[in-house]
Amino acid sequence: MRPHLRWSRARRELVAQLLAIGVRDTVNHRASTALGQENLKNSNKTIRIGGEEIPPGQRATVNLPVADLYTSTQLSMPVHVINGRSAGPTVFLTAAVHGDELNGVEIIKRFLRLSALKRLKGCLLAVPVVNVFGFINRSRYLPDRRDLNRAFPGREQGSIAARLAHIVATELVENADYGIDLHTGAIDRTNLPQIRGNLSDPEVLRLAKEFGAPVIINANMRDGSLRQYAAENDVPMLLYESGEALRFDELSIRAGIRGVGRVLRALDMLPQRRAKRPPIEPVQATRTTWVRAPSSGIVRTECRLGQRVNTGQLLATISDPFGEIENEVPASTSGIVVGRSTSPLSHEGDALFHLAEVEDDKEARATVDEFQNVHAVEENWG
């Protein structure tokens, strides 16, 4: 049995016992029970992470040692812990699991400055840079050329990727009730703001809708991913994808900050807004398809991110440098453009457009337009 399962089951049993005591007490000791339940409901617990203790009502940054470098310096992964005075869930919030995906780093940086966090219930474990090696090298990967998001659950004595995965698994996932992991597209690929998750889990679906991205995609689990490890540990997790590697995208950042806030409010960890704006009803996609370049050449894009396209619609043309030979790139299916290549150069077979297949095209168009209005940013995804 995994430690977290043991822990959460133990906690559930404790709550059940306390509630049972509470029920008995309402018969026998009405006054003392009210006080006991109030205490149980309101006081938060001390968080233990990296061998340090953060009591309720405190914020602290804990450096989790990752590895010794060959420069005789130690590399660590800083975790910012905000432990609220009042009880509530523990949520991990991570970015740069792929070291070159930067929007999430900015999302967490700005989110941590919000004054509403003074009234946080429960605990937030925020890690703006998980893959500290990749971040330094502006690389998606680790020095052992592994992808951290394929290395879970990792091993304490394994490769660098395995060690880092082990730290995230034991210090974050196993300490948390929920998780949000922030990503972007790869180099030369940009994504429409979207939530990916296991939508067959009702709690993941509820929070995915609350996040407020225009599209949510039921994504298959990938072996060794953080998301798979979280699911195995009974920790509902959202993956937010938006923008492009090594670039900041203001709309993606703003939508991410709002989305994280909305999810924490949905978990009752932050105070509700007085005039709560209903979340945009996102479009749900169950299947996505990549449209690939039919030939090598220079790409002229004829569609934009978020656009609804029909089967056969022209997405781009690819030509030789003289413009003498031109090949059309048609949509292989109807759907919304949720990702695209940003490079004007392509080899035959390169992935150019990522299409999410949706049922109702009118609804899809309305959602994406509304999203752009809400975030009041000029369309800058190109």
Ligand SMILES: [Zn+2]
């Ligand atoms: Zn990523």
